[in-house]
Each structure stands twice: as C-alpha cells, then as structure tokens.
Amino acid sequence: MSQTHYRAGPDANGLFGSFGGRYVAETLMPLVLDLAREYEAAKADPAFLEELAYFQRDYIGRPNPLYFAERLTEHCGGAKIYFKREELNHTGAHKVNNCIGQVLLARRMGKKRLIAETGAGMHGVATATVAARFGIPCVIYMGATDIERQQANVFRMKLLGAEIVPVTAGTGTLKDAMNEALRDWVTNVEDTFYLIGTVAGPHPYPAMVRDFQSIIGKETRAQMQEKEGRVPDSLVACVGGGSNAMGLFHEFLDDANVDIIGVEAGGHGVDTDKHAASLNGGVPGVLHGNRTYLLQDDDGQITDAHSISAGLDYPGIGPEHAFLHEVKRVEYVSITDDQALDAFHATCRLEGIIPALETAHALAEAIRRAPSLPKDHLMVVCLSGRGDKDMQTVMNHMAAQEKQA
Amino acid sequence: MSRLEQRFADLKAEGRAALVTFVTAGDPGYEASLAILKGLPEAGADVIELGMPFTDPMADGVAIQLATLRALEAGQNLAKTLQMVREFRTGNQTTPIVLMGYYNPIHRFGVERFVADAKDAGVDGLIIVDLPPEHDEELATPAQAAGIDFIRLTTPTTDDARLPRVLQRSSGFVYYVSVAGVTGAGSATNEHVEQAIARLRRHTELPISVGFGIRTPEQAAAIARLADGVVVGSALVDKIAQAKDAGQAVDDVLSLCSALAKGVRNARG
Numbered sequence: 001m002s003q004t005h006y007r008a009g010p011d012a013n014g015l016f017g018s019f020g021g022r023y024v025a026e027t028l029m030p031l032v033l034d035l036a037r038e039y040e041a042a043k044a045d046p047a048f049l050e051e052l053a054y055f056q057r058d059y060i061g062r063p064n065p066l067y068f069a070e071r072l073t074e075h076c077g078g079a080k081i082y083f084k085r086e087e088l089n090h091t092g093a094h095k096v097n098n099c100i101g102q103v104l105l106a107r108r109m110g111k112k113r114l115i116a117e118t119g120a121g122m123h124g125v126a127t128a129t130v131a132a133r134f135g136i137p138c139v140i141y142m143g144a145t146d147i148e149r150q151q152a153n154v155f156r157m158k159l160l161g162a163e164i165v166p167v168t169a170g171t172g173t174l175k176d177a178m179n180e181a182l183r184d185w186v187t188n189v190e191d192t193f194y195l196i197g198t199v200a201g202p203h204p205y206p207a208m209v210r211d212f213q214s215i216i217g218k219e220t221r222a223q224m225q226e227k228e229g230r231v232p233d234s235l236v237a238c239v240g241g242g243s244n245a246m247g248l249f250h251e252f253l254d255d256a257n258v259d260i261i262g263v264e265a266g267g268h269g270v271d272t273d274k275h276a277a278s279l280n281g282g283v284p285g286v287l288h289g290n291r292t293y294l295l296q297d298d299d300g301q302i303t304d305a306h307s308i309s310a311g312l313d314y315p316g317i318g319p320e321h322a323f324l325h326e327v328k329r330v331e332y333v334s335i336t337d338d339q340a341l342d343a344f345h346a347t348c349r350l351e352g353i354i355p356a357l358e359t360a361h362a363l364a365e366a367i368r369r370a371p372s373l374p375k376d377h378l379m380v381v382c383l384s385g386r387g388d389k390d391m392q393t394v395m396n397h398m399a400a401q402e403k404q405a
Numbered sequence: 406m407s408r409l410e411q412r413f414a415d416l417k418a419e420g421r422a423a424l425v426t427f428v429t430a431g432d433p434g435y436e437a438s439l440a441i442l443k444g445l446p447e448a449g450a451d452v453i454e455l456g457m458p459f460t461d462p463m464a465d466g467v468a469i470q471l472a473t474l475r476a477l478e479a480g481q482n483l484a485k486t487l488q489m490v491r492e493f494r495t496g497n498q499t500t501p502i503v504l505m506g507y508y509n510p511i512h513r514f515g516v517e518r519f520v521a522d523a524k525d526a527g528v529d530g531l532i533i534v535d536l537p538p539e540h541d542e543e544l545a546t547p548a549q550a551a552g553i554d555f556i557r558l559t560t561p562t563t564d565d566a567r568l569p570r571v572l573q574r575s576s577g578f579v580y581y582v583s584v585a586g587v588t589g590a591g592s593a594t595n596e597h598v599e600q601a602i603a604r605l606r607r608h609t610e611l612p613i614s615v616g617f618g619i620r621t622p623e624q625a626a627a628i629a630r631l632a633d634g635v636v637v638g639s640a641l642v643d644k645i646a647q648a649k650d651a652g653q654a655v656d657d658v659l660s661l662c663s664a665l666a667k668g669v670r671n672a673r674g
Binding site for chain 1: 458459460461462463464466470477482483484507508509510511512513514534535536537539540557558559560561562563564567571582585586587590
C-alpha cells in the first residue's frame with residue numbers, strides 16, 4: 001500500500017473507493033460540473049489562495065490555539081489531552097472555515113444569491129455571516145424542529161440579514177432542509193450558489209469542503225510540533241456529516257502511527273431506533289448526491305435520525321468517512337445523548353469551556369479513552385463549536401431529569 | 406420492437422401525440438392505486454409513468470411529495486409496486502409502463518434482482534431522477550441489457566455540449582423537463598418548448614415527451630402540437646389529495662385523464 005493511499009481521493013468522478021459520486025438530477029448536473037471546474041481553477045490561483053488566507057487570519061481569527069486541557073487531563077489520569085480551539089473562530093465553530101472559502105468562490109463565479117441548509121444553525125450562522133460580509137443575499141433552509149430547539153441561532157441569522165425558511169416536510173430536521181435547499185437550487189439555476197455545510201453532497205462538495213476545513217489539521221500538526229516536538233498519537237472528533245472531523249483527520253491520514261477516531265451520535269443507543277450513527281447502524285445507499293452509509297429500512301426508505309445535538313441529527317455521513325470506515329483507517333465509535341451530556345458538564349466545570357453538544361460527543365469519547373492510555377500519549381480533540389446555542393436544550397434536559405429524580 | 410417504440414410508432418402513424426400520465430404507486434392505497442392504473446388506458450393514457458415512492462423526493466414539488474407520503478403511509482414498497490405492474494399486465498399487454506423514482510430503493514433492493522423482477526413484471530422503461538449518465542454502469546446498462554428502456558431527462562440547463570452524452574444511451578423516448586425546477590411548479594412558454602424541441606431534434610430521432618407544469622386539457626393540447634408526448638403528473642396527483650375517499654380519487658383521476666386525452670387527441674385536428 002503506497003504511503004499516500006488514504007489522502008489520494010477522490011478520483012475524477014468524485015469517488016472515494018465506491019463512495020461519493022454525483023447522483024443528482026440532470027438540471028443540476030451542468031451546475032455541479034461547472035462548480036468542479038471553477039473550484040479546480042480557484043485552488044490553483046495564487047490570488048484566490050492569498051485572499052482566503054487573509055480572511056482566515058483577519059476575519060476568522062486563525063490560527064486558533066492548540067490548548068493543553070490540563071484539568072481534564074488530570075481528571076482522566078491518562079493521555080495528555082489537547083483541544084483544537086475551533087470554537088474560538090468568529091461565529092463560534094469550525095463552519096466558517098468552509099463558508100469563507102465557498103463565498104469567495106461564489107463571488108468569483110459571479111453568483112448573486114446564496115442558499116444553505118442548517119441543522120444546529122452553526123452553518124446557517126456562518127453562511128449568513130459571510131453573506132453579510134460580502135453583500136450577497138442569502139436564504140437559509142432549516143427544519144421546523146431545529147428552529148424550535150435552536151432559537152438563539154435563528155435570531156442570529158436574522159440579525160445578519162438572512163432569510164430563514166422553515167421546512168416542515170419529513171421530520172423537520174437537517175435532511176429535510178437539505179432536500180428543500182436542493183429544490184431551491186434546481187429552480188434557481190442561473191444565479192444561485194448552494195453553500196453546502198458539510199463534507200457531503202455531490203462531487204466536488206465533499207472534497208472542496210474538506211479542503212477548506214483541512215486548515216484545522218495543518219495548524220494542529222504545526223502547533224503540536226512546536227509544543228511537543230512530534231505528531232499527536234490520537235485524534236478525536238465528532239461526526240455528523242463530518243466536516244470538522246475531515247478537517248482535522250485529513251492532514252494525518254497517511255501518518256500511520258496516528259490513531260484516528262470519529263464519534264457518531266448514538267442517541268439513545270445504536271441498538272435502539274433512535275440514533276444518528278450512519279456507519280455503526282446504517283448500510284450503503286444513495287442520498288443527496290452521493291453514495292454513502294445511510295440510516296434506511298429494508299425498502300431503501302430513509303429513516304429518521306435522532307440526536308440531542310441538532311448538528312449530528314442526519315441519517316447520512318460524508319462519503320470520505322464511509323471510505324475511511326471501510327478501509328479501517330479511521331475507527332468510528334458512538335456516544336449516547338447521556339454520555340455526551342456528562343462530558344458537556346465535565347468540560348464546563350473542569351476547563352471553563354462550554355462546548356457545543358456536538359463537540360461533547362468527541363469529548364465523551366476522549367474522557368472514555370484517556371484513562372487507559374499512557375501519560376505521554378498526545379490526544380487532540382477537535383473543540384468544534386461552542387455551546388451557547390444549546391442552553392435551552394441542556395436546560396430542558398436538566399429540568400426533565402430533576403422531574404424524574 | 407419494445408412496447409414503448411411500438412406505441413410511439415403507432416401514434417406517429419395516427420398523427421397525434423401521446424398522453425403520458427404520472428401517478429404514484431400505492432397512492433392513496435394499493436387497491437385504489439391499482440384501480441387507477443387499470444383505468445388509465447381506457448381513460449386515454451397512452452403511456453403510464455408509475456412513481457416509486459421514496460422518503461426524500463428531492464426533485465419533486467409539494468404535490469408529489471405528499472403523494473409519496475400517502476403511499477408510504479399506506480404501506481407501499483418497491484416489491485408491491487412491481488406486483489402492481491404484474492397485476493396490470495394480466496389485463497393489458499399494450500400500454501407501456503415506465504417506473505419513475507429515485508435510486509436508493511433500487512440500490513437497497515439490489516440492482517440485479519430489480520432488473521429481473523421488473524422485466525418479469527412487465528415494466529418497459531425506467532426514469533431514475535438521480536442517476537445521470539455519469540453513473541450509467543450502475544443501472545442503465547444492466548436494465549437496457551435486459552430489454553428495459555432507460556429514459557433520460559433533458560432540461561433547460563442541458564446545453565449542446567452535454568446533450569450528446571445525455572442522449573447517447575437514452576432509449577424509449579426523451580423526456581424534456583421544460584422548466585428548471587421541481588415537479589408541479591411553473592410552466593414554460595410555448596416558444597420555449599418549441600425552441601427546445603427543435604434543439605433536441607438536431608441530436609436525436611427518439612420521440613420527445615415534454616413535462617413539468619402541464620395541468621389542463623388546453624395546456625396539454627398546446628404541447629401536443631409541438632411534441633411527441635405530453636406528460637401530466639402533479640395535476641392528476643392533486644385529484645387524489647383533494648378526494649374525499651378512495652372511490653372519488655379513482656373517479657376524479659380518470660375523468661381528468663379523459664379530459665386531457667381529449668385535449669391531446671384534438672390538438673392537431
């Protein structure tokens with residue numbers, strides 16, 4: 001096996017092994033092909049890269065720190081835990097890394113209107129933010145259920161001037177918002193840029209979003225080199241669609257000694273019908289433009305995902321993760337709602353950091369894993385987002401628990 | 406000659422366009438849906454498109470989304486859809502049936518098994534919305550090898566550079582999606598349709614059917630003057646949504662079909 005094996009994808013057809021591709025309606029095919037060409041050109045254009053670097057530095061606030069989580073490390077009593085502080089980015093999550101890249105591409109392509117889907121609202125906020133910064137009108141599709149549980153982010157998007165369209169179809173979550181965004185795109189083909197928020201969708205989105213997010217891993221490598229003089233021993237990140245995880249992982253895929261762990265949302269447990277663990281509880285299929293692992297029934301109907309975190313509440317996963325799962329380069333585990341909440345509270349109390357509920361899944365896995373690892377084991381957890389948006393959810397959950405007790 | 410080729414050849418000889426009707430299999434329930442299916446040829450449908458329900462119909466507007474949900478709630482699945490075609494074929498050997506839908510249920514069912522069962526049931530063609538020619542090897546190639554036509558959608562965004570690729574492996578007929586958008590949305594002007602058909606004619610000798618946004622006998626007649634086939638879907642499906650019960654759903658779909666058929670048959674008269 002060649003040394004660059006895992007980082008080589010996708011091929012010209014957008015495939016990572018047998019995953020990915022371009023499974024879209026013919027109306028969208030010319031647009032998707034055009035986007036791939038434009039992205040290839042932009043990626044090779046020094047002026048584009050220079051402008052991207054400028055906004056990453058002066059607008060997002062990169063590089064963000066690689067922080068030694070000393071008290072959490074003491075608490076676990078094993079591996080040395082570092083946080084890659086993506087929650088310190090402008091808008092409070094990793095999502096903006098991708099949005100800045102795509103909005104620069106949209107402007108370069110002369111697009112006059114942005115659309116996006118959002119689950120937890122972090123991608124919606126990041127999209128609304130760059131739309132405001134570049135003066136491009138934007139429409140955000142968001143499931144009605146998610147609007148209900150992410151009020152703060154809905155208000156933020158409105159402040160930023162975005163139009164929010166509630167989606168009531170299906171379960172009113174991320175999957176349905178994505179269907180509706182695709183319906184908008186197929187209708188407004190002339191002037192609209194679809195700013196997908198994760199490493200999913202038709203090619204080139206999975207590769208393009210990964211590229212824009214891969215700065216997470218690149219900075220981590222340099223920062224760990226500076227602090228510890230070597231590469232980390234393990235990486236842990238949560239996976240819904242999987243963009244923060246791909247952003248951290250991609251840089252290290254061909255470093256054979258780095259253990260890489262993706263954490264899916266186990267909801268009430270992957271042995272129940274209430275979870276969002278596509279790899280651990282799904283089978284391959286085709287949805288939203290790509291072949292990947294999906295939660296589905298025997299008839300190929302997509303089943304509802306469940307997670308306490310709206311951002312992980314999606315019945316699929318990025319195709320590159322499906323590939324990395326099949327070739328066993330990355331280990332995918334799952335964490336339940338309750339485990340995530342415990343880790344959420346622990347991180348608040350021990351580190352003075354309120355993490356997003358999505359991120360809390362990665363933290364829970366780190367806390368589970370760290371105690372049995374040696375003290376010189378260097379573990380990096382992607383602190384993908386901050387938890388301000390989740391106050392209501394956590395409050396409701398705590399109130400429900402008190403009632404039960 | 407396939408059933409689709411035969412039907413379009415016969416209608417060409419008659420000097421009129423085909424009425425192509427779309428309904429979702431299992432909407433509002435299996436029995437009523439089968440009654441609609443069996444009644445459509447007599448009500449004037451020349452080709453029947455039968456929707457295979459899928460939870461996430463990304464290219465469909467509200468009418469067909471709701472039809473899909475009604476069918477799924479009534480327990481429809483791919484095996485039942487094939488069974489429905491089988492039952493239809495016991496009484497009708499001439500009206501072509503084209504299954505239309507999304508790839509995932511077929512992917513889950515297993516392509517090889519699906520192609521064999523569909524052929525055996527009497528399916529004549531497939532329209533799979535999210536399988537562009539870039540993924541031909543997955544289903545189009547095995548389906549055509551088994552004698553099932555694979556019908557391509559062409560759209561206002563399919564430019565001259567791309568058209569040959571889209572048409573290359575098309576068979577049965579070509580479906581022109583006359584507006585960029587979802588099913589049931591706005592309709593194109595006759596000028597647009599006329600120009601689009603002229604453009605397609607330069608690239609293919611297959612019959613060309615036009616769909617999206619055609620709801621009334623008048624609109625159907627206007628398109629029938631320009632194209633080889635007129636596709637009506639959402640308007641029929643809406644009749645099911647509006648019906649008080651299954652019996653009324655069957656009656657209303659078939660009477661709209663009759664009215665549309667009259668429009669199509671008198672169009673060039």
